[in-house]
Each structure stands twice: as structure tokens, then as C-alpha cells.
Amino acid sequence: MKKNTKRIILVIVIILVLAGAYLAINSGSSKVEIVGSTSVQPVAEKLVEKYKETHPDTQINVQGGGSSVGIKSAQDGTADIGTSSKALKDNESQGLTQIPLGQDGIVIAVNTKNSVDGVTSEQLKDIFSGKITNWKEVGGSDGKINVIRREDGSGTLDAFESIVMGKDTKIKSDAVVQSSTEAVKQSVKTDENAIGFVSYAHMSSDVKALKIDGVSPSDDTIADGSYKLQRPFLFLVKGTPNQATQDFLNFVNSSEGQKVLKDEKIVQASNNTNSSQ
Numbered sequence: 001m002k003k004n005t006k007r008i009i010l011v012i013v014i015i016l017v018l019a020g021a022y023l024a025i026n027s028g029s030s031k032v033e034i035v036g037s038t039s040v041q042p043v044a045e046k047l048v049e050k051y052k053e054t055h056p057d058t059q060i061n062v063q064g065g066g067s068s069v070g071i072k073s074a075q076d077g078t079a080d081i082g083t084s085s086k087a088l089k090d091n092e093s094q095g096l097t098q099i100p101l102g103q104d105g106i107v108i109a110v111n112t113k114n115s116v117d118g119v120t121s122e123q124l125k126d127i128f129s130g131k132i133t134n135w136k137e138v139g140g141s142d143g144k145i146n147v148i149r150r151e152d153g154s155g156t157l158d159a160f161e162s163i164v165m166g167k168d169t170k171i172k173s174d175a176v177v178q179s180s181t182e183a184v185k186q187s188v189k190t191d192e193n194a195i196g197f198v199s200y201a202h203m204s205s206d207v208k209a210l211k212i213d214g215v216s217p218s219d220d221t222i223a224d225g226s227y228k229l230q231r232p233f234l235f236l237v238k239g240t241p242n243q244a245t246q247d248f249l250n251f252v253n254s255s256e257g258q259k260v261l262k263d264e265k266i267v268q269a270s271n272n273t274n275s276s277q
Helices: 002-029 041-053 067-076 121-129 155-167 181-189 219-223 243-254 255-264
Strands: 029-035 061-066 082-085 096-110 145-149 177-178 194-199 228-236
Touching: 029 041, 029 067, 029 121, 029 243, 041 061, 041 082, 041 243, 041 255, 061 067, 067 082, 067 096, 067 155, 067 228, 082 243, 096 155, 096 219, 096 243, 121 145, 121 155, 145 155, 145 181, 155 194, 155 228, 177 181, 181 194, 228 243, 243 255
Parallel strands: 029 061, 029 082, 145 177, 145 194
Antiparallel strands: 082 228, 096 194, 096 228
């Protein structure tokens, strides 16, 4: 009798242990951490919002921190999905699968009261390097140009420096540093003499977009490449994703997910497929 009781207790304990392990595994697989670019963050949040309409039990957390943080978080496994708003260098892409969401323009934003409608690429470089310091030098009113830039580690900054400044020219040292697209827009919105660069996906009518070399940023000009200031929006995954992450990625690549991206002004890449690095 005692032996039977012990066996029953042992069986119950084993069942409880297995059930606990099963619940732990499945609860872990129903949680997705997304970390990285503050430019990609609002787009990722919109994707998550739509996804949770049909997957309410999946816990998905979206955080910023910058593209460098997103790349590192994907590499070291602290995030299921890292996000980047810059093209990865060879030493950054090792072991990561890059999932392009599409192309985003880098908009040169000025105050709506600024009379300047456009500048050349060379003038833009000279403004941010400090060679041109007054708006009257580019056809505007007399006023000191106040340069706004993003913080180190920002994918938007990295892309801007690569496309506009080149390897040998630095942004002026006394430029005001802001930590997000929204912060840059706020600075430009409240200062008639300010200039900054922001994500096309988050551009709004409270600031004005300058033409660059006569070309305005738009879906069409970003898609056909005539607007040169653009960069990719990327999801980054290391190894084989857990089931919850893969299900979310499948949604992103579905027609429903692609509609969200279009609504968020992400210009679709010509070949939106996964590429292992």
C-alpha cells in the first residue's frame, strides 16, 4: 500500500515538473523583444499593434536605443529582433539575418517660416560642417544657421554622415545634439533658423522639407532613387527565431503587414526577402 502511494506521489511530481517545464517553454516562446533604432521603433509599434489584433496572447515589447544598440542586441541575443535604420558594415552583419522593411528617406527639415525651399548637396554639406553659417548665403533671410544633429549611435546620423558628409568632413562640433527624430523636429519647429535631418516616415507638416539638388522627398523619388538621401529600415535576427518571433515575421511579410508599412510611409524595397549574412 505504501509503495503504491509513493509511486502515485512520484508520478504526480513528474507530471507537475513536466507541466511546469512545458509552460515555461511556451510562455518564453510567446514573448518577443524588439530593440534598436528610434526611427524604426514607431513603425515596429504599428506592426505590433496590428498583429496583436489577431494574436492578443503574444507579448511583444518594442524599445529604442539606436541602431547600434539594435545590432548589438541581436548579436548577443538579448533581443529577438534588433532594428537598424542604417546599412550594416561587414563586421556588424556577421551571423545576422537581415529582413528589409523598405527604404526610408532622410529629410532635411527647416522651420515652416524659413523662405529657403532647397539647397544643393554641396551647400548642405557646407551648412552642417560650418562652412556656411548664415541663411542669406543660400538665398534666405539674414540669420545664423542653427544646426541640429542626432546623437552618436543613431542610424539616421550614420546614414546622413555617409551620404552627405563623406569620410573626410565632420559635422560642426557645436551642433545641438538630439536623441530622436521627434526631438529634432521639435527643435526645428521652435527655431526659425534651425536645420536638422529626420526620418521621412515621421515627417509632418509642422516642419518644412527642403529639396535637395532640386528633388523633393516623396514615395516616388525614394522608390526610383532620384532622391539620394535614403537608407534601409531593417529587422535583424540571429540564428533560428523562436516560434512567436517567426510568426510575427511572417505577418510582417504578409500583405497585411506590408499594408502597415505602406501606411507608415516606408517605401517598399524592390526585393523584400530575407538575406543571411
